[in-house]
Amino acid sequence: AQTVTQSQPEMSVQEAETVTLSCTYDTSESDYYLFWYKQPPSRQMILVIRQEAYKQQNATENRFSVNFQKAAKSFSLKISDSQLGDAAMYFCAYRSALGNEKLTFGTGTRLTIIP
Amino acid sequence: GAVVSQHPSRVICKSGTSVKIECRSLDFQATTMFWYRQFPKQSLMLMATSNEGSKATYEQGVEKDKFLINHASLTLSTLTVTSAHPEDSSFYICSARVLGQANEKLFFGSGTQLSVL
Numbered sequence: 001a002q003t004v005t006q007s008q009p010e011m012s013v014q015e016a017e018t019v020t021l022s023c024t025y026d027t028s029e030s031d032y033y034l035f036w037y038k039q040p041p042s043r044q045m046i047l048v049i050r051q052e053a054y055k056q057q058n059a060t061e062n063r064f065s066v067n068f069q070k071a072a073k074s075f076s077l078k079i080s081d082s083q084l085g086d087a088a089m090y091f092c093a094y095r096s097a098l099g100n101e102k103l104t105f106g107t108g109t110r111l112t113i114i115p
Numbered sequence: 116g117a118v119v120s121q122h123p124s125r126v127i128c129k130s131g132t133s134v135k136i137e138c139r140s141l142d143f144q145a146t147t148m149f150w151y152r153q154f155p156k157q158s159l160m161l162m163a164t165s166n167e168g169s170k171a172t173y174e175q176g177v178e179k180d181k182f183l184i185n186h187a188s189l190t191l192s193t194l195t196v197t198s199a200h201p202e203d204s205s206f207y208i209c210s211a212r213v214l215g216q217a218n219e220k221l222f223f224g225s226g227t228q229l230s231v232l
Binding site for chain 2: 042043044045046047050091101102103104105106107108
């Protein structure tokens with residue numbers, strides 16, 4: 001079974017600075033997808049960024065980018081120019097490319113933005 | 116983007132009663148929906164996969180007789196918590212898969228906070 005580990009329960013960053021959230025995963029599969037989801041206080045899950053394992057290029061979405069290291073099974077999220085609206089729980093998630101499309105989530109990192 | 120509507124957003128019920136939670140895909144058809152459960156300050160745990168027109172697939176440890184899932188149409192899946200008890204109090208979230216796109220995505224409902232007294 002796949003597992004997703006987020007070793008940072010809480011992180012904080014000064015507004016406008018850059019922060020990196022860590023995520024590692026364990027799988028025996030070679031084809032899969034990785035995601036970062038944001039859950040603000042409203043508890044609505046919002047997709048931040050997605051990475052296909054077969055792509056070597058790291059995904060980017062505006063101020064959000066990932067460092068995908070397939071061999072190391074690492075998938076960190078970098079948030080540049082942090083804004084107050086970035087404050088939320090961030091979940092790393094794994095999905096197999098085969099069969100059921102269910103997501104396996106990490107335990108989350110609570111990100112606080114310091115004004 | 117695609118919208119998934121989940122109702123109710125919050126429900127309080129007495130122990131022993133049943134509660135139904137609805138998850139609707141508003142502008143797309145969803146052959147597959149997923150039901151997650153989230154305890155306070157914890158991650159989302161998949162409970163079951165709901166397939167339109169067939170029986171739901173439950174994750175290990177989830178009682179299918181207690182958490183009844185019905186996916187009668189391509190836009191609606193329901194989760195019924197039967198004979199609810201205080202330990203069933205949790206945040207329940209559904210998600211639906213958007214098909215037919217180059218990059219298929221999952222979209223989440225806004226969740227339902229269930230409190231059983």
